Amino acid sequence: MISRQQMMAGKVFKDKLNRILVLSPLPIKTRHTAHDSARIIKAKTDVYLDIGHKSVREGAENLALIINIFNLISIVICSSPYWMFNSSTDSYFLIYFLLSILAGTHFFYFHIIARGYFRLKQFKFIRFNRQRREVALPFGENGEFIIVPWEKLYAWAGTTIVIMESTAIPLSTLTITMGSPTNPMDFKGLYEVAGGEEINCIMQWECIRSFMDDGPDACPDPSKDNTLAEYRATCKRQWKELSLWAWIKRKLIDWLHYSYFAHWLSDWHEKKLPEVTIPENIKRWSEPLPEDQWQQPSHEFLEANFRALDFYMDGGRFGDKNMPVYDPRKKVIFNSPENKPKDE
Secondary structure, eight states: OOOGGGOOTTOEEEOSSEEEEEEESSOOOOOOOOOOTTOOEEEEOSSEEEEOOOOSHHHHHHHHHHHHHHHHHHHHHHTSHHHHSOTTSOHHHHHHHHHHHHHHHHHHHHHHHHHHHHHHTTSOOEEEETTTTEEEESOSGGGOOEEEEGGGOEEEEEEEEEEOSSOEEEEEEEEEEEEOSSOTTOEEEEEEEEEESHHHHHHHHHHHHHHHHHOGGGSOOOOOTTSHHHHHHHHHHHHHHSOHHHHHHHHHHHHHHTHHHHHHHHHHHHHHHHHHHSOHHHHHHTSOOOGGGSOOOOHHHHHHHHHHHHHHHTTOOTTOTTOEEOOTTTSOEESSGGGSOTTO
């Protein structure tokens, strides 16, 4: 296991099947585009940025599709000539049986939706406060928030090579955590986002880093793809742009997925969850400060960024083998000792 004492932004650890690219502490510029591909940005103001759970829309739509396919199969079976015209079968029995199936599947659907909501409340937001240069992490006892300095937050893009029969697939995950208060070598709590490729994890992280150090305008806004308003606007465009048959097929697909309800549910979750997951002390901590009280970057952070930008100007890239990684204890180290300049 890699000790957190060894971690510093830009440093790389790897073996045959694993690679870890450290993004923080001292979260320097990466020179990559900020892109919220996982859609984890939930709120953005001039003071704070919230990242959290993925939308519930997709899960609600997929569950609706499963139960509706089951319901359609049940309707087809109960409407078959064998059952409809078999004299030994009571027609009322078929109706009651079919109604019980429809009621049962929808009871199951809304039961899962309700369970998902109460379970989702356990997955709280991470809030980044750019004026205080601090981060509120829900890694305390019973999910309580712990506030840590932004520059001492731990984050990395971890890549694991999954060996298949005929190929090897790299899978990357963005991990955000904090140092353990009881073990100087370990971490406490994990927030993970599947990125697919390492570059996606870096761009996802860059959304957070650019908000904290470059301002709200440098960070993407929360996605509106899952909102009910966007869904309604899409439906209006489809009515104008699609042929009648294509529009009917689109509406049938939407009905099978309960798309209108799923988008409404997603909106309701996004509105409700901050109210029940963010405590009063974090809300007070999130209030704006006079600009003269804003926390300023440390000397170590400025020095680390200066060295990184100088390296980029010479054609280097974040995470390169010969990238100088600033460590306040050692001033500067290199990813690979053999790539250290001779005059250093």
